[in-house]
Amino acid sequence: MSASSPGSDSHSVLLGTETPLQLDCGVTLGAIRMAYCTYGSLNADKSNAILICHALTGDQFAASRQPLTGKDGWWDLMIGPGKILDTDKYFIVCSNVLGGCMGTTGPSETDPKTGKPYGLNFPIITIGDMVRAQVLLQDYLGIESWFSVIGGSMGGMQTLQWAAAYPERVFSAIPIACAARHSAQNIAFHEVGRQAVMADPNWQGGDYYASGRKPTSGLAVARMAAHITYLSEAALHRKFGRNLQDRENLTYGFDADFQVESYLRYQGINFVDRFDANSYLYITRAMDYFDLFTDNNGNLASAFEGTKTRFCVVSFSSDWLFPTSENKQIVHALITAAANVSFVEVETDKGHDAFLLDTPEMLKTIDGFLQSSARSRGLVS
Amino acid sequence: MSASSPGSDSHSVLLGTETPLQLDCGVTLGAIRMAYCTYGSLNADKSNAILICHALTGDQFAASRQPLTGKDGWWDLMIGPGKILDTDKYFIVCSNVLGGCMGTTGPSETDPKTGKPYGLNFPIITIGDMVRAQVLLQDYLGIESWFSVIGGSMGGMQTLQWAAAYPERVFSAIPIACAARHSAQNIAFHEVGRQAVMADPNWQGGDYYASGRKPTSGLAVARMAAHITYLSEAALHRKFGRNLQDRENLTYGFDADFQVESYLRYQGINFVDRFDANSYLYITRAMDYFDLFTDNNGNLASAFEGTKTRFCVVSFSSDWLFPTSENKQIVHALITAAANVSFVEVETDKGHDAFLLDTPEMLKTIDGFLQSSARSRGLVS
Numbered sequence: 001m002s003a004s005s006p007g008s009d010s011h012s013v014l015l016g017t018e019t020p021l022q023l024d025c026g027v028t029l030g031a032i033r034m035a036y037c038t039y040g041s042l043n044a045d046k047s048n049a050i051l052i053c054h055a056l057t058g059d060q061f062a063a064s065r066q067p068l069t070g071k072d073g074w075w076d077l078m079i080g081p082g083k084i085l086d087t088d089k090y091f092i093v094c095s096n097v098l099g100g101c102m103g104t105t106g107p108s109e110t111d112p113k114t115g116k117p118y119g120l121n122f123p124i125i126t127i128g129d130m131v132r133a134q135v136l137l138q139d140y141l142g143i144e145s146w147f148s149v150i151g152g153s154m155g156g157m158q159t160l161q162w163a164a165a166y167p168e169r170v171f172s173a174i175p176i177a178c179a180a181r182h183s184a185q186n187i188a189f190h191e192v193g194r195q196a197v198m199a200d201p202n203w204q205g206g207d208y209y210a211s212g213r214k215p216t217s218g219l220a221v222a223r224m225a226a227h228i229t230y231l232s233e234a235a236l237h238r239k240f241g242r243n244l245q246d247r248e249n250l251t252y253g254f255d256a257d258f259q260v261e262s263y264l265r266y267q268g269i270n271f272v273d274r275f276d277a278n279s280y281l282y283i284t285r286a287m288d289y290f291d292l293f294t295d296n297n298g299n300l301a302s303a304f305e306g307t308k309t310r311f312c313v314v315s316f317s318s319d320w321l322f323p324t325s326e327n328k329q330i331v332h333a334l335i336t337a338a339a340n341v342s343f344v345e346v347e348t349d350k351g352h353d354a355f356l357l358d359t360p361e362m363l364k365t366i367d368g369f370l371q372s373s374a375r376s377r378g379l380v381s
Numbered sequence: 382m383s384a385s386s387p388g389s390d391s392h393s394v395l396l397g398t399e400t401p402l403q404l405d406c407g408v409t410l411g412a413i414r415m416a417y418c419t420y421g422s423l424n425a426d427k428s429n430a431i432l433i434c435h436a437l438t439g440d441q442f443a444a445s446r447q448p449l450t451g452k453d454g455w456w457d458l459m460i461g462p463g464k465i466l467d468t469d470k471y472f473i474v475c476s477n478v479l480g481g482c483m484g485t486t487g488p489s490e491t492d493p494k495t496g497k498p499y500g501l502n503f504p505i506i507t508i509g510d511m512v513r514a515q516v517l518l519q520d521y522l523g524i525e526s527w528f529s530v531i532g533g534s535m536g537g538m539q540t541l542q543w544a545a546a547y548p549e550r551v552f553s554a555i556p557i558a559c560a561a562r563h564s565a566q567n568i569a570f571h572e573v574g575r576q577a578v579m580a581d582p583n584w585q586g587g588d589y590y591a592s593g594r595k596p597t598s599g600l601a602v603a604r605m606a607a608h609i610t611y612l613s614e615a616a617l618h619r620k621f622g623r624n625l626q627d628r629e630n631l632t633y634g635f636d637a638d639f640q641v642e643s644y645l646r647y648q649g650i651n652f653v654d655r656f657d658a659n660s661y662l663y664i665t666r667a668m669d670y671f672d673l674f675t676d677n678n679g680n681l682a683s684a685f686e687g688t689k690t691r692f693c694v695v696s697f698s699s700d701w702l703f704p705t706s707e708n709k710q711i712v713h714a715l716i717t718a719a720a721n722v723s724f725v726e727v728e729t730d731k732g733h734d735a736f737l738l739d740t741p742e743m744l745k746t747i748d749g750f751l752q753s754s755a756r757s758r759g760l761v762s
Binding site for chain 1: 405406407501504505562563564565566568569570572573575576577579580581582598599601602605606609614617618620621622623631633634635637638639641642645646649662666669670672675701704
């Protein structure tokens, strides 16, 4: 049975019933539901667990068929028997983030106080809160420390947050294509996306769930704008250039004459079927708020002082959303903190999305790092 | 009286009454209205005229108060007595492009066939069509050849088109921060903007003029997305970074906590008061269609073969919308065509918008080029 079979590896649990989740914004959330998938088996001493943190629009179905789209898991190429995240060797956990829309508590879920979906009554959450929720899950699973925490983009932010806030719970950490704080340009792109959602009259101030009308047009525009930032200029040129879509000549109209237009429209339209617009607002906001510099009075190194976690930082040469320079800030801080850190800038023209794609140098880097970490952890292959 | 005084230099003329404008899409437009501003005086042999081509959201008020915003002209720093585009020496002409919304025939103007605004019945126009309309204006003014044609961004595309299509009418040409064809990434950003406009229910298929409702929300989102591309990551970091807007702490909400959000919202809101949404669709489309490579069977050099026009190509090191590499393609083609060409990549972190700003190396470059061209043209200072 391939790791992509649906259902059997999908779980949901109520957490924080005894110690409710205390959020950065000051609000206390009651019990939260956490939806997650697991692959492989936890070993006897619970030392082989890997937590995968997903990106902004990702979900827990890292290696399972996504129930809404029917598509294979978003990191199928990484996870499975004999693969880099080897399910014959590791116990892999991937949970839907707090604020998400695939079963974990978020703005589309029912507010126990009102019996209706939260909408904008959901409190603002942070990357720190997402990780706090994952800590509850770690405790629930009885795992003292993750063998590794890994993630790209916002998943990389969570990975950094894990290592900074809970070093003793993280044996190794692999933040990929991320930053220790969200840049002005990235906040700007997120703000455009949020304004696109909020400009859609079907958004209705976030209270759209019962109306039968959803802000799909605005969310599609948000997705289209964001999607451009996930690719490099070179990748767009290589994939599409100025090629025309199923036509010989320009049509002198506003149809999608160019393949790149058709591709973007497709990305927008498909996204809205699987994602909640309010979740998009909340999760982009969490990324905007992420700032490990300010959290540590401007000194990023102090976030990792005395850490025993081993780090492997990976960036992509053509990633302009989280450029190598920002990944290097993390590396420099880790070096200053005398942490054990490897760093690789992968040469690729694929842009930010390279972490989701078959990018050989990335795969080789993570594979080598995990194998050496496994030896240190005393995991027998 | 400063060049920024409104009114006296603003003109409007009906053109193409005898030889109607033949558009690239195959449609013949009847007489077109052309709105333009002039500064300085045409000399006796009409050899001192400079045509300024404006960018996507620019207008003819290059050095006049903009009537809708009350703001100074967008190129005031360049135009005036003793300035680089010296109104004591040159006769400066700047016309609103075909398809525009400041008085030149465009989708918001009345269709003589129906007596109502064109809306989407306006034919698709190209950069070639914009220049054809400007040729009518040149003839109307009795100017045999422009001493110089100059423009940044889409203004640079028009400048290239002028030089390629009407070399004998252009003594010198200064294309700034542009490309000989619009890239896949740039088409993608334009498509996001168009989809944002069209997603606004107030757009009403483009037929919104009589309804009293305009697609201002969608147009504001389009402007916000575009505005990010006009600045560099470095400029956004320098201007805003993660600074908060009029507050000490994060508010844990969707207000504009960050200055960069507040700035972008301001850019969006202000734009819709002075620009027509349909014009935005048509003009972005014209830029997307621009491709001097394909127009010349893939050989850009042949567009300029035998040209006597002198060229000065200017790019900006931090411009990621029209990066230096794309400006260099123009330079290489001109060199291959044995044209007289200067090229300067201006070192600046200001991004694409540097052509509108006080960018000393750009000013010095253009000044030097114009002075040497004036000597060649026999213009006495």
